[in-house]
Amino acid sequence: MQKSCFLLNSLFVFSFASLISFQPENASAATINLQNGTATFSQQLFGGPFTPAQAVDGNFGDPNGWAIARSPDVQNSFSETAVWETETxxxxxxxxxxxxxxxxxxxxxxxxxxxxxxxxxxxxxADGLGTNGDVTANWSVLDNAIVTGPSGMTFTTLGDDSILAGGTVAATGTYTLNYSTTIDNITGLRLEALEHPTLANNGPGFPGNGNFLLTEITLDATPVQETVPEPAGILSLLVAAGFGVALKNKKRNEVCD
Ligand SMILES: [Ca+2]
Ligand SMILES: [Ca+2]
Ligand SMILES: [Ca+2]
Structure with missing residues (x-):
């Protein structure tokens, strides 16, 4: 009887150790390449074109990226949209x-x-056109962003989950948006540059003509692995259940004393 009790206790410990070892872990972050940059409008002036393709070409030099100024005289810029496919x-x-x-x-x-x-x-x-490109798809707006940016700048989330930057505008800088999403198998990313009455000429950028220059946009993804126990974990559950039955028998029969 002592031997069988030892065996049961060993199995019990083993089963819990197995469960712990098979707890899910986050995979490491991976950089996802973006491709086929496409926009409603890309700037042609002042040395352009400046297209969304240039915002994912890996070139952090200047000037190189997506910009949206429309005229040297009116110097106006409006809400514009750029999209990219994820490579994977x-x-x-x-x-x-x-x-x-x-x-x-x-x-x-x-x-x-x-x-x-x-x-x-x-x-x-995402047909690759810098102007009048196909930006139409079933888009899901990302929400609950955790935003970091240049020192002195502020980021306010508005009711439509757009983000309004403010504070002391930096000369140059990087915004990083961290999101958690349950959407799986993502194939594309959309950036809407949006006007707002608090910005010069309504924006969307901070300069007087509402322009901006997006030198580069990058995506790093950290998948959350599924929480389904692996076969060894399931086996452990069965062993633990068996031990539970044995424990009941023990209490009834006092076989382990
Ligand atoms: Ca670039
Ligand atoms: Ca404007
Ligand atoms: Ca495409």
Missing amino acids: DVAAGNLAISMHFLHSNPGHLLGRFRLSVTTDDRSTF
Whole structure:
């Protein structure tokens, strides 16, 4: 009887150790390449074009990126949208999206913007055109952003989950948006540059003409792995259940004393 009790206790300890060892862990972050940059409008003036393709070309030099000024006279800029495909499907989990504004003409940062993702087939959006491109897809707005940016700048989330930047506008800088999403198999990313009455000429950027220069946008994803126990974990559960039955028998029969 002592021997069988030892065996049961050993199995019990083993089963819990197995359960602990198979607890889910977050995978490490991976950089997801973005491709086929497409926009409603890309700036042609002042040495352009400045396209969303240049915002994912890995070139952090200047000037190189996406900008939206429309005229040298009126110098106006309006709400514009850029989209990119993810090179590979992105699993549900944590998304860190960084927008780098590195133009030598200071203050060319975005004032108001919103980020979204889609799981649509890549062939149905992002045709690579810098102007009048296909930005239409089933977009899901990302929310509850944790934002970091240049020292002295503030970030306020508005009712439509767009983000309004403010405070002391930096000469150059990077905004990093951290999101947690349950959306799985993400195929695309959308950036809406949005006007707002508190910005010069309504924005969307901080300069007097509402322009900005998005030098580069990057996506780092950390998938959250599923919490389903692996086979060894399931076996442990069964062993533990068996031990429970044995414990009941022990109490009834006092076989382990
Ligand atoms: Ca670039
Ligand atoms: Ca404007
Ligand atoms: Ca496409």
